[in-house]
Amino acid sequence: xxxxxxQLAGGKAVVLIIVLGFGGSFQNGFHLTSISSPTxxxxxxxxxxxxxxxxxxxxxxxxxxxxxxxxxxxxLGGLIGSSSVKYLTRRLxxxxxxxxxxxIAVVASIIMYISKPTYSFELILIARFLxxxxxxxxxxxxxxxxxxxxxxxxxxxxxxxxxxxxxxxKLSGQFAGLREILGREEWWNILLCxxxxxxxxxxxxxxxxxxxxxxxxxxxxxxxxxxxxxxYLWGLGEYKMEIEEMSEEQAVIGEKQNMSVLDLLxxxxxxxQVISLLVLNIGIQFSGIxxxxxxxxxxxxxxxxxEDKIRYVTLGIGASEVLITITCGLFIERVxxxxxxxRGFGGMSVVMALxxxxxxxxxxxxxxxxxxxxxxxxxxxxxxGGPAATVGAVCNEMFIQSYRPAAFVYIGILRWVGFTLLGFxxxxxxxxxKSLSFVLFSCICLLAALYIFFILPETKGKTILEISxxxxxxxxxxxxxxxxxxxxxxL
Numbered sequence: 001x002x003x004x005x006x007q008l009a010g011g012k013a014v015v016l017i018i019v020l021g022f023g024g025s026f027q028n029g030f031h032l033t034s035i036s037s038p039t040x041x042x043x044x045x046x047x048x049x050x051x052x053x054x055x056x057x058x059x060x061x062x063x064x065x066x067x068x069x070x071x072x073x074x075x076l077g078g079l080i081g082s083s084s085v086k087y088l089t090r091r092l093x094x095x096x097x098x099x100x101x102x103x104i105a106v107v108a109s110i111i112m113y114i115s116k117p118t119y120s121f122e123l124i125l126i127a128r129f130l131x132x133x134x135x136x137x138x139x140x141x142x143x144x145x146x147x148x149x150x151x152x153x154x155x156x157x158x159x160x161x162x163x164x165x166x167x168x169x170k171l172s173g174q175f176a177g178l179r180e181i182l183g184r185e186e187w188w189n190i191l192l193c194x195x196x197x198x199x200x201x202x203x204x205x206x207x208x209x210x211x212x213x214x215x216x217x218x219x220x221x222x223x224x225x226x227x228x229x230x231x232y233l234w235g236l237g238e239y240k241m242e243i244e245e246m247s248e249e250q251a252v253i254g255e256k257q258n259m260s261v262l263d264l265l266x267x268x269x270x271x272x273q274v275i276s277l278l279v280l281n282i283g284i285q286f287s288g289i290x291x292x293x294x295x296x297x298x299x300x301x302x303x304x305x306x307e308d309k310i311r312y313v314t315l316g317i318g319a320s321e322v323l324i325t326i327t328c329g330l331f332i333e334r335v336x337x338x339x340x341x342x343r344g345f346g347g348m349s350v351v352m353a354l355x356x357x358x359x360x361x362x363x364x365x366x367x368x369x370x371x372x373x374x375x376x377x378x379x380x381x382x383x384x385g386g387p388a389a390t391v392g393a394v395c396n397e398m399f400i401q402s403y404r405p406a407a408f409v410y411i412g413i414l415r416w417v418g419f420t421l422l423g424f425x426x427x428x429x430x431x432x433x434k435s436l437s438f439v440l441f442s443c444i445c446l447l448a449a450l451y452i453f454f455i456l457p458e459t460k461g462k463t464i465l466e467i468s469x470x471x472x473x474x475x476x477x478x479x480x481x482x483x484x485x486x487x488x489x490x491l
Contacts, residue, residue, distance in 0.1 A: 010235025016149065016209050017158065021165035023102050023202035024142025028135035029169020030176075030195040031074065033318075037177030038188035042124065043067055045188075049121040066121060070128050075420040077132025082412020085140040086260075086405035090219075094145040095211040101141065102199035102206075105134040109196035116189040127192075134199075136416060139166075140408040147396035147404075148212035149233060151242060152463060156332040159393035164325050167384065169195070171318035178311065209233075217246045218253065218401045245463050252465060253402045261413075264406045272471045273398040276456055277411060280391050283345055283448030285418035287387070288352050288441030292379055300373060313373075317380050324384035336460040337390045342452040344386010349445035351379045356438045387448075397459040397467050 046066050050058040088097045108130035115123035143162050150158035172195075177183040182191040210216075210229035217226035223243060230239045259267075265274060300310045332340060358372040399407045429437045457470035 011231065011233045012209065013149070013158075013233040015205070016233060017146070017161050019202050019205050019209070020098065020142050020145055021161055021168075022198035023098065023105075023206075024138045024145075025162045025166040026169035026172070026198065027105060027131075027195050028078075028139050029166040029171075030173040031131050031135055031169075031192075033170045033173030034177055034191055034194075035071075035074075035173075037174075037183040038185075038191055039067075041185040041188045042070065044185070045116065046121045046124075049119045052119045066125075069125055072420070073125055073129040074132035074135070075416055077129040077134075078136035078419070079132075079413065079416035081133035081136030081138075082140050082416060083136075083409050085137055085144070085412065086409045088137070089141060089144060089215075089405050093211050093220075094141060094148065094215050095206060095209070097137070097141050098145060099203060099206055101134050101138045102202045104130055105138075105196045105199040106203070108134065109193035109199075113189050113193050131192075136412055140412055143392055143396050144404060144408060145212050147393075148214035148401075149229075151234065152245075152461060154333060155397065156337060156390075156393045156460060157329050159396055160325070160329045160332055160389050162392050163389045164322065164329070167318070167322045167325050167388070171315070171322050174311075174315050174318050178315075213242075214246055214401065217243065218250045221250075223247075245465075249400055249463075249465055253400060259402050259406050261406045261409050264403055264410060267403075269472065270399065270403060270468075272455075272474045273407070273468075274410070276398065276451075276471075277395060277407065278414065279448055279451045280341075280387070280395065281411060281414040281418065283444060284387055284391060285415070285422060286441060286444045287345070287348055287383065287448075288379075288438060288445070289383060292376055305373075317377060320377055321380050321384040321388070324381050325389045328385045328389040332390060332393070333460060336458050337394050338452060338456060338458045338460075340386050340390045341394070341456075342449045344382050344388075344390075345445045345449035345452065347382035347386065348379055349442045349449060351375050351382060352438050352442035352445060355379070356436070356442070359438075394456075394459055397462075397464065398471070400464050400468055 043063055046063055047058060050062070085097070088100065092100065108127045111123050111130065112127035115121070115127065139162075142165075143159065146158050146162060147155065175181060176191055176194060182188075182194065210225075210232050213226045213229040213233070216222050216229055226246070227239055227243060230242060231237060264270060300313055301307060305313055328340065355372060355375050358368050358375065362368045362372065395407070395411055396404070429440075433440075455474060455476070457467070457474070459467050459470075462470070
């Protein structure tokens, strides 16, 4: 802990972490939760806007369709934004891509703000698409920028700040949506524009900070500029070991710069990384976190919590996620990524199974709903202190420089397609299976925990090349000698 604080205080890395955090994953978290509170107000506005423009009251099905488009366009924008990270980071670099992302966020906020005085629901659609775009692009470039700027000894802690700002964004969206803050009908457009304040700050501060050192050396081939960037961020020093490590990676990559997603999927030398990304992202998407969010209102209501107070209890859940994610940062470099992940997924699986039991027994005792409330908080602790905090770090550490942007495009596709699929399928799943749908989530968490425990290698304290070699050593039933020889000679 002392070493961590000493390294963070040595330069201006803390400024970079905060500026990237509020302009990056914070935006995604805020927009995910803030849309819930003003939903009835926006639907009412769509009704009045349609009437104002077309002179007649729209059908209920029309309102539902437009609102569905408002929700769906955020996911579509996220998919396109995350898919563009490879092209933009290659052409503009990490810093200028981040600045472009913030500029788009400001434009989106202006469009959202003027939609109300101009009575234009069409502008809401445009703004939601752009908000999704900056969320998808910002989340990816935020992680890439941090990972390529941090020394390996504290890389896990630095990358974990992305998860902290994501959780902080979700909590801020819930808090700002309270009626006492911005959750009123006359302020819904201001609520949805609020996070862009931090993008303006990022636009003002980030130009004075360096681009990612690893990008400067490996892709721009500027060793001296890389050293200056490291000194600016982490304090005075020659950073010979860090520069040697980057130079070794640059030599391994050779001419193979900026590989495509198809190259990523075809290359056998990164097969286990690709499989691991798939398992980890499915584990996160279908862990049941969405189900917990949807069911929590009814569970709290049955526990006897007054309806007007449930929103504050939900804030408590969001706050617990932020606190446990921050706490995880104190242990990630000591405990490692792998134990935190498999214990997190394993704990979530057990808690989900217990929630199923309590939902079936809720009518037998007045105490059981309160126990279910406790389980929900426990689930969030396992989630925030396990996969939510560590998966992002591991995904960043899996790939050498030439494959990293393509890997984040792949992650973005998995994340946003999963987000859209879950949004369409989950309501039908709840109707058909009801609380039994939690069995599916419990099984997925268990399978993810088993994969991590038996197959996924530990990445703590290792260079990117060492981590790549760890993945190449994975042997399971069916591995052939020829395949083994190919993997060993690939790097």
